[in-house]
Amino acid sequence: MLILNITTLCCLCVVANETREYVLISCVYCREVWKFILLRLDPVCNLFSSWLQLLSWLRRGSAAAPKTMRTVVAQAAIFSSMASTQQTQQRSSQPRVNKGHKFV
Ligand SMILES: *[C@@H]1O[C@H](CO)[C@@H](O)[C@H](O)[C@H]1NC(C)=O
Helix, strand or coil: CEECCEECECCCCCCCECCHHHHHHHCHHHHHHHHHHHHHHCCCCCCCCCHHHHHHHHHCCCCCCCHHHHHHHHHHHHHHHHHHHHHHHHHHCCCCEECCEECC
């Protein structure tokens, strides 16, 4: 679907609408990041299926993965997802022209 001529699809996978929940929890690319994180910090935890499950995981601390560490790692994962979507959006947009030079 296009709103203001901008696609609403997730720009990483182009499969589903780009919602907070989708981009940060459900998108196949983001799930790979969470798999890696959970493998290291909390191997018995299943992948999150909702934003609320992520928040609940953040509130549960353990000796191996205290709350502060979970929060910092989650912030890094969210930042990484947002940076990836921005980079993908920039790559797919037209090359920008500045002072006669093209940026690629
Ligand atoms: C995206 O959202 C719009 C508006 O709710 C809906 O019409 C469309 O089917 C959705 N697209 C996908 C791929 O889910």
